[in-house]
Amino acid sequence: MIHSDLHLHSEYSYDSTLPLDDIITAAKARGYRQFGVTDHLNLPNHKFIGCLQRSAENVLAAKKDCPNLLLGVELTPIEKPFYDYCVAHPETDRYNPPGYTPPTSGVPIPYPYEMAMSKEELMSYGVQYAVCAAHGYIDTPAPDVHSIKDCVDAWYRMHMYLAADERTTILGHPYYHGLYLWYDDFSVVPKSAHEELAAALKEKNKLVEMNVDMILNPHASERFRRQYAEYMRFLFESGVRVTYGSDAHNKYPDLREELTPYLEAVGFRDGDFSELTESDLWQ
Numbered sequence: 474m475i476h477s478d479l480h481l482h483s484e485y486s487y488d489s490t491l492p493l494d495d496i497i498t499a500a501k502a503r504g505y506r507q508f509g510v511t512d513h514l515n516l517p518n519h520k521f522i523g524c525l526q527r528s529a530e531n532v533l534a535a536k537k538d539c540p541n542l543l544l545g546v547e548l549t550p551i552e553k554p555f556y557d558y559c560v561a562h563p564e565t566d567r568y569n570p571p572g573y574t575p576p577t578s579g580v581p582i583p584y585p586y587e588m589a590m591s592k593e594e595l596m597s598y599g600v601q602y603a604v605c606a607a608h609g610y611i612d613t614p615a616p617d618v619h620s621i622k623d624c625v626d627a628w629y630r631m632h633m634y635l636a637a638d639e640r641t642t643i644l645g646h647p648y649y650h651g652l653y654l655w656y657d658d659f660s661v662v663p664k665s666a667h668e669e670l671a672a673a674l675k676e677k678n679k680l681v682e683m684n685v686d687m688i689l690n691p692h693a694s695e696r697f698r699r700q701y702a703e704y705m706r707f708l709f710e711s712g713v714r715v716t717y718g719s720d721a722h723n724k725y726p727d728l729r730e731e732l733t734p735y736l737e738a739v740g741f742r743d744g745d746f747s748e749l750t751e752s753d754l755w756q
Contacts, residue, residue, distance in 0.1 A: 474736065474743040475729045477507040479545065480604050480645060480682060480718025485528035486512035487520065489722040493531055497539055499725050507748045509543035511604045516551065517559050517589040520566040525590075529598040543749070546600050548640060549608045550586035550631045583627070586634045592755070595640070601754045604682065604718065605638065606645030607631035621654050621661055629666045636673035642753055643716055644674060646684035648701075653692040659700035667704060671711035680747060681708050682718040685728050688735050698735055706739040714747040 481496055482489035493510065500508040512528040514521050525546065532544045551559075554576050559565045565573075575584075588605070595603065607628050628648055635641045647670070648655070648662060655661045674681055683705050688698050709715050719728065 474733065474741060475717045475746055477505050477717060477746070477748045478719050478721075479507065479509045479511070479543070479602075479643060479716045479749065480547070480684065480720050481508060481510050481725075482512055482547075482720070482722045483510050483528060483532070485524055485531060486722070487515075487524050488513060491721055491723055491725055493535060495725060496721075497535060497542065499727070500542070501539075503727060505541065507541050507543060509545040509602065509749075511545035511547040513547050513549075514589045514595075515549050515608075516565065517556065518563045518565050521589060525598060525600075529600065533599050543601050543754070544599055545602045545604060545642075546595060547645065548588040548590075548603050548605045550588060550605075550634055552584035553587045554580055554584055556587040556589075583630060586631065588638070588640060592640045596755050602642035602749060603640050604643045604645040605635045605641040606649065606682075607635070607647075608649070608651070624650065624654055625662055625666075629662075629670075632670050633673060636670060636677055636679055641677075641679055642749070642755075643680045643682050643718075645682045645718065646687055646720065647681060647704075649684065649687065653690070656690065656693045656697050658694070659697050659704065667707060668711075671708050671713055674708070675712045680714045680716050680749075680753070681705070682716050683736075683746070684718045684720050685732050686720055688732055689728060699738070702735045702739045702741075705736075706741065709741070709745060715745065716748070717746050 478500065483491055483493045483496060496510065510528060510532045512524055514525050529544060532542065536542045558573050632644065632647055635644055687701050705715060
């Protein structure tokens with residue numbers, strides 16, 4: 474039932490070693506109708522802008538002989554005060570660098586969000602779409618610093634921000650958490666949050682990603698896997714188009730066969746997963 478992969482990281486992403494040639498070879502062998510390289514652009518700094526430049530140059534060159542290859546980007550929300558700090562200090566290449574102190578007055582709290590580049594700037598590199606995904610300010614704060622409820626609330630705010638933002642083509646891996654805080658029981662996220670996000674995505678004609686790692690992650694309980702598959706089916710039945718993303722970084726195994734039983738159990742069938750249309754791609 475899955476005929477495309479719209480979330481992939483190549484050797485040009487700061488956190489990936491997967492050769493672009495290997496991605497293309499595997500995607501062709503699997504008969505993908507579309508596949509997209511979406512290397513990270515986390516911060517507005519020299520390091521990440523350099524990654525984007527290399528990714529764009531190489532993907533666009535490869536695209537000449539492979540028209541179903543797309544150039545995307547993965548963006549993540551960062552808090553506006555830290556975004557402003559990075560713009561003023563473009564050598565910054567990490568979260569919470571020495572010398573940065575989050576403001577405690579003069580700005581709204583919780584802080585508003587921003588992402589590393591505008592849509593117009595991204596298009597100037599040839600980017601065709603964006604997978605926008607919540608990772609957390611320091612990519613998943615420790616549970617002894619923030620409660621699970623605090624994290625759920627923060628992820629909800631980021632998701633709602635992304636659902637409304639013009640840069641978001643696909644909402645990537647909703648409720649991913651690097652420390653797996655709710656990977657035993659997904660019911661910690663209230664149903665009202667699911668309903669509000671579904672309505673926002675549908676209103677703005679955004680797609681949502683079924684990220685394979687959300688189901689097959691070894692930290693996920695069988696209960697979580699079932700709940701998360703049900704959540705994706707709820708979004709689909711709410712009128713939100715669903716894409717598939719492997720989120721591959723260093724290896725590119727074909728995990729569709731392992732994922733399929735979880736999807737079929739909640740009602741997904743061939744034809745339910747979407748590719749990007751011409752109107753979805755940035756012109």
